[in-house]
Amino acid sequence: MLTFASPTDEAQAAELMQPCLIRVVDNIRKHTETLDWRTDYLEQLRWPGDATPEQRQQVRDLAAQLSEASPDDEKAIRQQLSQLPTPAPGYELRLTQSASEAAAEEPRTATLDVWELCFEVCFDNYQPQQPVSVDPALLDEDGEINWLALDEKAKALVEKAIDRATAAV
Numbered sequence: 001m002l003t004f005a006s007p008t009d010e011a012q013a014a015e016l017m018q019p020c021l022i023r024v025v026d027n028i029r030k031h032t033e034t035l036d037w038r039t040d041y042l043e044q045l046r047w048p049g050d051a052t053p054e055q056r057q058q059v060r061d062l063a064a065q066l067s068e069a070s071p072d073d074e075k076a077i078r079q080q081l082s083q084l085p086t087p088a089p090g091y092e093l094r095l096t097q098s099a100s101e102a103a104a105e106e107p108r109t110a111t112l113d114v115w116e117l118c119f120e121v122c123f124d125n126y127q128p129q130q131p132v133s134v135d136p137a138l139l140d141e142d143g144e145i146n147w148l149a150l151d152e153k154a155k156a157l158v159e160k161a162i163d164r165a166t167a168a169v
Helices: 007-032 053-066 071-082 114-122 147-168
Strands: 038-046 088-097 108-113
Touching: 007 038, 007 114, 007 147, 053 071, 088 114, 088 147, 108 114, 108 147, 114 147
Parallel strands: none
Antiparallel strands: 038 088, 088 108
């Protein structure tokens, strides 16, 4: 989970994260069109580091009960859920290259965490588990989004991440 260096960084990130996600996904599309790899997006749950396997299963079980619950039961279930760790949605990009027809190789796969890419774009020198600050180059002097800088940074980081991931497998 992100920790912000200041309340200003948190407010600026709230404005920048959706444009960062859009630019990252668009640049993934553009870059993977030039590759011989299939792309799939998978939704993942990102659990807080202290969530135990038992708590995770309890959250899954309670969430499954919500759709069938009466209004009174729903209130009780939501109360129970509020006492448990809450996962955040995550998205993984899976790149798959077909096995060579001449060889009996398994298909090669590489994965990237889309949110981590967004964080790298949005934040200055992003390091997981460290307080984050919005990259000042992504905002103009009036505090508005610098779309050109955002697109250039997203493009460079996406290409680097995909090229590194596909070269490593």
